[in-house]
Amino acid sequence: MAILIVAEHDNATLKGATLHAVSAAAQIGGDVAVLVAGEGCQAVADEAAKVAGVAKVLLADNAAYGHQLAENVAPLVAELGKDFSHILAPATTTGKNLLPRVAALLDVGQISEIVAVEGADTFKRPIYAGNAIATVKSLDAIKVITVRGTAFDAAAAEGGSASVEAVGAAHDAGKSRFVGEEVAVSERPELTAARVVISGGRGMGNGENFALIEKVADKLGAAVGASRAAVDAGFVPNDMQVGQTGKIVAPELYIAVGISGAIQHLAGMKDSKVIVAINKDEEAPIFQVADYGLVADLFEAVPELEGKL
């Protein structure tokens, strides 16, 4: 067996999500190659070559791949992927955008967001917002899979010494162009990788009030998340949404503030090790999953919490 992993990166550094996919690949078993497709991304390839368990790095450095446009990258992955039994990518927005296009080009299905490897062709994945876990067996010759990062430990970033091989093929489908981006910059840890996450919901009332939980986050070295309602209301940007259709997090400590606990929100955080809920409604469903529930007005409880940390 041979496994091709599509690296997640920004042309400068390898993203941690890739390391979780490497661990999933190790559980499947076989030689692991990592594809770095981008522009001016040699440093990423060098980083990938050091990851424990990676045997080979394929580097496709071309202007057409600079912004990871699926129209251009998918034909490359499909072409290289023919020599592999499995093609994996992290279940990030980049991986989710790209991999189904690859699968269709190869005329195979895709298994999305696996959370466990049961065998080389059998995997577990959540369905119905995580209210059921399906065990599915792939019937295709090439298995195309996205990997949920929180379900697999990160492979060691150091310890490997893979060869880096340039792949020549360049595809510019001419169907799409990158226009621009608004990237959130934050000093805080990344939501999906943080040890502690504190999230605010509609109960926060407005965007300014998020400062209350940001102060707690600063004391705990936590990332700040949000419910859909808080994002929809414009309190905070979309990249902070936790849930079925936002980010999936599983920190050691998750603190939900002014969040009711809709199934779509729970889908994104209920695998956290310890869950704390602060809500003034004692009937709020979030208390059913909370290890520690505090029925209180957040505008009193959160500043008090900050003071006691």
Place this chain on the structure above:
Amino acid sequence: MKVLVTVKRVLDYNVKVRVKADQTDVDLTNVKMALNPFCEIAVEEAVRLKEAGIASEVVVVSIGPKAVQEQIRTALALGADRGIQIETDAMPESLSVAKLLAKIVEDEKPGLVILGKQAIDSDNNQSGQMLAALTGMGQGTFASEVKVEGEEVLVTREVDGGLQTVGLKLPAIVTTDLRLNEPRYASLPNIMKAKKKPLDVKTPADLGVELRAHTELLKVEPPAERAGGIKVASVEELVEKLKNEAKVI
């Protein structure tokens, strides 16, 4: 420009699904079914494009047994012009769905195809990207803004790092995210009118598509339950528990 929208019949998003005792699948008997929320957003966007004079016609397509006509009628009540049902009792997998839709695209030649980014049952997030691959079109997935400008559609996408805007040559594929729009409610007169709008029925065989299985469902289990927690009486107690019992701070 014609806009094609796809809709899927799924369980209502408020319903917490249960797993069958024999663990063969989830139990959908007597469960309330509805239009997939992301598909509803897709329909709304198409209708708005029509209202803005950009789309000339909105065609809605759904795949499934006769019951999916209910969701097609819902879309027609929201403002779509005509419907197509691709009748099958099987629950086709994403690649088969994309193959069926690719045939409809070939026949209808829409300028834009709008799909939901995922269905809340399978949570796959695949069909739009697969359809884009099969038709060779550009794809604007997870859209929070769609602007048609000349021969191009500008799509702002919700990505992990924030927002990204891409320009796609028309015809193109768009998949919707939650914040693209807020769907309207269908008015009673529009629900009545929708009953008279044309609805074509085709079969996969009519379209020359053979439905293939790419996966086998071996088992469906409930997720691990969390052990019940406790209520703490004060912030002080909370901090004490987190420090000394859970040892996470």
